[in-house]
Amino acid sequence: MWMSKLARFAQPALQRSTSAVGCRRVWTRGGPGLTAAAHPASCLTSVQHRGHQTVVSASIPKTGHGVRHALALDEERLVEVEWEDGGQSLYPFSWLRDNCQCPLCFLRSAQARRLYLLDVDIHTGVDVVQVTDDNKVSIVWPDQHTSVFDAEWLRKRCFSPAARKTMQEELFINERYYWDCKLHLPTADFNEVLHDDKAALAWLTSLRRVGVVYLRGAPAEQGQLDKLEERLGFLKMTFYGRLWLVQDKPQPNNLAYTSGRFHHHTDYPALPSTPGIQLLHCINPAAEGGESEIVDGFHAALQLLAEDPKAYQILTSVLVDYKDTGADYCEYMLNARKHTISVDQEGRVSGINLNNATRGSVLDLPVQEVQPFYRALRAYVDIMNRPENVVTFQMQAGDLVTFDNTRILHGRKSFISFPDRPRLLEGAYMDWDVVLSRLRVLRKSVQGDI
Structure with a gap:
């Protein structure tokens, strides 16, 4: 189910x-x-x-990866491979020599290159190119070293734009599903993701694409995040510790440790290495109020781009100072500068950094650019707070929410606790490199070597 x-x-x-x-x-x-x-x-x-x-x-139609012909284009310094389906791929001589898969050049047990770049003639030619009886591409180099390449291995590393996009998607799962208040939260069973590889793969893939997945069925007691850590790899240690408790405290060192309204934000922009994933496990729910709210920051950013391109340009270019000072696991004084909306080299939104509580009073801008910055930031916050962009849900005892802290802004309504049972959540962070690593391991386990 x-x-x-x-x-x-x-x-x-x-x-x-x-x-x-x-x-x-x-x-x-x-x-x-x-x-x-x-x-x-x-x-x-x-x-x-x-x-x-x-x-x-x-999907691009699946075709056979068998090699029909292979020949050297000496003037262009390329090997041309013609596939059985009629397609063609081009491979530079230098790349092929650098990526020789023989035991002298490649340590298969470590999946690591032995061949040092200084030992590669990047201007090399080739002596012989041929297709072997077992349908591999064999190349003899001028020094008589031989490289043999598997057809499917070559096809996946084709330099065409379509093949490169496909490979990047396979490696990093860049595709995203944007959403608004109509989202039906992707939901999984806590015990299934712990013990079933297909369920765990579906969980992490949805976490990557949608940005949030709800887990049900965990015991309403501390220690469940340790089980997820064991399943995935390791949690991220921060100045709040490896694990931390979200509860109303008499002298809070964080706004999360109060019973008041906590507006939409991403966690820890004051940390130079912002946590990629947040895990929150509800142990004791509130007696009244305390509903959780989430917003798709990527979706809101693209709305801002469509409605107010100047504001978008400001928030993708101005570095905002964040600070966090106090004592928890140990004393800390953190400072970092982040773009409110980060974009990748292709101009796609790749990260959100927004926390009103820890946004510093230092604003490294010429005085005439301060007001435009505030106008831009307010425009983005206004979009995020539109009812049509906010998903609201009430966590019950045992519920666990996992979400992308570089994309999803989360918040909480004010609450009242039971007199004898204060509202209590246990939280932790993970980095995306840990999660993506486990996703790839699970994908290999479920599907075989891709």
């Missing part, structure tokens, strides 16, 4: 598809969420899945 709820988000990674990379919108029973900027290169189609409508990439 839980797997079916995750399947529509995780399906592209559970299938061995070569879908085009793009941004998707999540469709729910109530209708479509908005996607402000799907990439033109995306090839999208609509399918039905258990009463929900979702948008998925149309």
Whole structure:
């Protein structure tokens, strides 16, 4: 049952598809969420899945990877491979020599290159290129060293734009589903993700694509995040410790440790290495209030781009000072400078840093640029607080929410605790490198070597 709820988000990674990379919108029973900027290169189609409508990439048709011919183009310094399906791929001589897979050049047990770049003639030619009887590409170099390449290995590393996009998607799962208040939270069973590789893979894939997954069925007692740590790798140690308790404290060193309203934010922008994932486990719910709220910061950023490009330009270019000072696991004085909206080299939104509580009073801007910055930041916060962009839910004892802290802004309404049982959550962080590593290990376990 839980797997079916995750399947529509995780399906592209559970299938061995070569879908085009793009941004998707999540469709729910109530209708479509908005996607402000799907990439033109995306090839999208609509399918039905258990009463929900979702948008998925149309796969590039699968074809055989057998080699028909291979020849050297000496003038261009390329090897041209013609495939049995009629396609062609080009490979530079220098790249092929650098990536020789023989035992002298490559340590297979470590999946690591032995060949040092100073020992590679990057201007090399080739003596012989041929297709072997077992359909591999064999190259004899001028020094008579021989390199043999598996056909499927070569095909996946083709330098065409489509193949490169497919490989980047396979490695990093860059595709995202943007959403608004109509989102039906992807949900999984806590015990299933602990013990079933397919369930764990679906959980982590949905976490990557949607940004949030709800886990049900955990015992309402401390120690459950330790089990997730053992399943995934290791938690991120911070100045609040490896694990921390969210509760109303008499002398709080964080706004989370109060019973008041806590507005939408990302955690720890004052830390130079911002945590990638946040895990929150509800042990004691509130007697009244305390509803959790989440907002898709990527979706809100693209709305800002569409409605107010100047504000978007400011928030993607101005570095904001964040600070955090106090004592918890140990004393700390943190400072970091972050873009409110980070973008990658292709201009896609790649991260959000926004925390009103720890945004510093130092603002390293010329005086005439201060007011435009405030106007831009307010425009973004206004969009995030629109009711149509906010998902609200009430955590019950045992519930556990996992979300992308570099994308999802979370908050909480004010609450009143039971007199004899204060509201209590246990929290932890993980880095995306740990989670993506485990995702790839699980994918290999479930699907075999991709």
